[in-house]
Amino acid sequence: MTETRGRDFEYFKVVTVNGVADFPVKPQATITIKGPIKMMFVCRSGTLVEYSFNGTTVHGRISAGEQFNFGTRGQDKIFVKGTGEIDVHAWHIGV
Numbered sequence: 001m002t003e004t005r006g007r008d009f010e011y012f013k014v015v016t017v018n019g020v021a022d023f024p025v026k027p028q029a030t031i032t033i034k035g036p037i038k039m040m041f042v043c044r045s046g047t048l049v050e051y052s053f054n055g056t057t058v059h060g061r062i063s064a065g066e067q068f069n070f071g072t073r074g075q076d077k078i079f080v081k082g083t084g085e086i087d088v089h090a091w092h093i094g095v
Contacts, residue, residue: 011090020081027077039070046084055079
């Protein structure tokens with residue numbers, strides 16, 4: 001997994017999952033940006049990736065070629081399961 005952080009104002013991580021049936025105990029991505037953020041998931045490959053913000057509930061699904069943009073989010077942990085690779089982008093939108 002590749003992860004970059006830019007001066008606490010933006011975040012990028014490539015998350016790869018290979019046939020995982022359950023969400024892992026620890027999140028695959030943890031965003032440490034303080035304040036409100038925008039978030040984007042881009043599914044680069046795979047058949048279906050499910051994501052969760054609490055590690056229990058499926059909050060959405062994304063498949064290859066899809067992109068999801070989120071407005072202001074308060075979640076800082078992302079769990080994924082399934083088969084594929086997604087890019088997780090987040091950036092600060094405050095003052």
